[in-house]
Amino acid sequence: MAKRDTPEINAGSMADIAFLLLVFFLVTTTMDSDFGLMRKLPPPVPDDVESPPIKERNVFVVLANAQNKLLVEGEPMEIGQLKDAAKEFIANPKRDKKLPDFKTVDVPFFGKTDVSKQVISLQNDRGTSYELYIQVQNELARAYNELRNELAREKFGKSFDRLKEDGADEKVKAIRTIYPQRISEAEPKNVGE
Amino acid sequence: MSKFKKGGADKQPAISTSSLPDIVFMLLFFFMVSTVMREVDLKVEINQPEASEIEKLKQKALVNYVYIGEPIEKERYGTASRIQLNDAFATPKDIGPYIETRKTEVDEAEIPLLTTSLKVDRDVKMGIVTDVKQELREAQSLKISYSTLEKADVNSF
Numbered sequence: 071m072a073k074r075d076t077p078e079i080n081a082g083s084m085a086d087i088a089f090l091l092l093v094f095f096l097v098t099t100t101m102d103s104d105f106g107l108m109r110k111l112p113p114p115v116p117d118d119v120e121s122p123p124i125k126e127r128n129v130f131v132v133l134a135n136a137q138n139k140l141l142v143e144g145e146p147m148e149i150g151q152l153k154d155a156a157k158e159f160i161a162n163p164k165r166d167k168k169l170p171d172f173k174t175v176d177v178p179f180f181g182k183t184d185v186s187k188q189v190i191s192l193q194n195d196r197g198t199s200y201e202l203y204i205q206v207q208n209e210l211a212r213a214y215n216e217l218r219n220e221l222a223r224e225k226f227g228k229s230f231d232r233l234k235e236d237g238a239d240e241k242v243k244a245i246r247t248i249y250p251q252r253i254s255e256a257e258p259k260n261v262g263e
Numbered sequence: 264m265s266k267f268k269k270g271g272a273d274k275q276p277a278i279s280t281s282s283l284p285d286i287v288f289m290l291l292f293f294f295m296v297s298t299v300m301r302e303v304d305l306k307v308e309i310n311q312p313e314a315s316e317i318e319k320l321k322q323k324a325l326v327n328y329v330y331i332g333e334p335i336e337k338e339r340y341g342t343a344s345r346i347q348l349n350d351a352f353a354t355p356k357d358i359g360p361y362i363e364t365r366k367t368e369v370d371e372a373e374i375p376l377l378t379t380s381l382k383v384d385r386d387v388k389m390g391i392v393t394d395v396k397q398e399l400r401e402a403q404s405l406k407i408s409y410s411t412l413e414k415a416d417v418n419s420f
Contacts, residue, residue: 105410
């Protein structure tokens with residue numbers, strides 16, 4: 071028997087099929103990646119444990135109320151001023167008696183260094199808008215980041231973010247020891263919802 | 264008159280389309296590789312706030328999502344802010360069990376790495392967010408990320 075030629079498959083519709091799949095993936099795709107402010111929540115505390123006493127001069131109180139107004143250390147403040155106020159509080163460059171106390175700690179790369187005992191206390195109402203809350207969190211994070219950047223530039227000639235990217239973990243840790251991010255959040259008061 | 268010149272109007276040769284499927288396939292593979300399927304159908308409106316000091320969420324498989332916002336179908340569900348987990352509305356009480364099921368789904372060694380991404384509308388009141396945070400504390404899921412849009416650094420201008 072003579073061998074018959076198998077007829078060639080018509081590939082003309084291949085493009086159409088591929089287009090169909092392409093459109094499907096175009097529609098279902100989401101290219102966005104998720105960005106956010108990373109925070110760590112405090113672990114749940116048993117009711118009978120009292121929180122340790124903190125000296126008043128070591129606490130920077132930020133209140134955000136239901137009218138979306140800020141009260142910082144007893145004074146009304148605009149969101150734009152918050153970062154500089156927080157920076158001054160954390161670093162306390164003039165060693166002001168009203169601003170936080172220092173403790174001398176042995177930090178690698180830096181030797182004996184004064185580390186501030188600062189704590190930032192953030193309180194909000196149940197009626198505070200989420201946008202203001204995020205802005206406050208962002209400004210406080212910026213205060214810490216700018217201080218860390220200044221220190222990293224002075225000491226290592228690189229910004230803090232660069233150190234993190236370069237994987238210089240020891241240096242990053244040393245800077246974090248000097249400027250630890252301590253934001254404490256009180257339970258919100260039940261007003262204005 | 265050159266003897267090579269043909270008489271009559273010249274016809275433009277048709278562009279060969281035989282490589283079209285190849286091009287399309289190339290695009291197709293690009294999208295197949297880079298695609299991330301949408302996690303859920305959103306039932307709440309989320310208009311995220313902006314922030315500059317943000318970090319990218321890594322390891323998407325270890326992220327739990329909690330959505331809070333006004334329902335999209337306002338006639339049916341009203342305008343009060345609601346929580347959405349997976350594909351359904353939820354109350355703060357449902358968060359504990361949700362986190363527990365997520366913990367069973369991942370490797371035991373990876374449980375401390377589980378992050379909760381809070382996708383919250385900018386006009387939501389903090390009360391409901393706080394309830395969610397308290398539930399997360401109770402469920403021992405302490406790593407959270409307040410999902411925001413990227414804002415250009417105000418100082419870099």
